[in-house]
Amino acid sequence: MSKLVLGIDPGNARCGWGLVKEDEGGLSLVACGCVETPKDSPAGERLASVYEGIRGVIAEYKPDCMSMEKLFFNRNITSAIAVAEARGVVLLAACQADLPVFEYTPLEIKETVVGDGKAKKNEVGQMVVLTLGLKKKPTPDDTADAVAVAITHHFWGDLR
Numbered sequence: 001m002s003k004l005v006l007g008i009d010p011g012n013a014r015c016g017w018g019l020v021k022e023d024e025g026g027l028s029l030v031a032c033g034c035v036e037t038p039k040d041s042p043a044g045e046r047l048a049s050v051y052e053g054i055r056g057v058i059a060e061y062k063p064d065c066m067s068m069e070k071l072f073f074n075r076n077i078t079s080a081i082a083v084a085e086a087r088g089v090v091l092l093a094a095c096q097a098d099l100p101v102f103e104y105t106p107l108e109i110k111e112t113v114v115g116d117g118k119a120k121k122n123e124v125g126q127m128v129v130l131t132l133g134l135k136k137k138p139t140p141d142d143t144a145d146a147v148a149v150a151i152t153h154h155f156w157g158d159l160r
Contacts, residue, residue: 004030005157006063006099007150008054009142010071012086013037015050016142019061020132020150027154029132031061034143043085051089058097065100066090067153069109069145104152109145112152124148 009016018032035053037046058066068091071084094101107117113127125137125144131151138144 003065003154004061004063005150005153006057006061006066007146007148007153008066008068008090009145009149010050010068010083010087010090011142012043012046012050012082013039014140014142015054015086015090016140016144016146017054017057018138018143018147018150019057019063020147020154022154027132027151029134029138029147031057032138032143032147033057034140034146043082047085047089050086051093054090055093055096058093058099063099065102065153065157066094067102067104067149067157069149070103070105102153102157104149104156108156109148109152112155113148121145 003022005020007018007020015035019030021028021030035050037049071080071087091101110119110124111117114123121141125141128144128147128151129137138147
């Protein structure tokens, strides 16, 4: 039985998403993209766009579950709040679709995909290409990161 995982790299400016399927032949990329919002839009409109975009992906592809990057607090509290708000509307979209959600830290994702918890973004992108046999890295980085989150769930999901 194949399993389709929707990976999410949450953000209010860019919310990356990637659908990775597991079947007898291994893992493959089904689709990926990024919900991008205009910088000059009010916060509520940006969040509505993220919500509608992810809700549309869920409705179109009907994944079995969602995996999402956990919020990582760094020094920029303003950006952390914006990411938290985006995570909220993505979680709402998943909840309304009765989609189970699994969360992974940036360290867990990098360790799983690259083998090094301190890997750089370009290393994550390179390993996404190699793992899925792609010709090029999904862009922007938010999309490649979302695909990496989906890959991570394929490796760890049954253990959670």
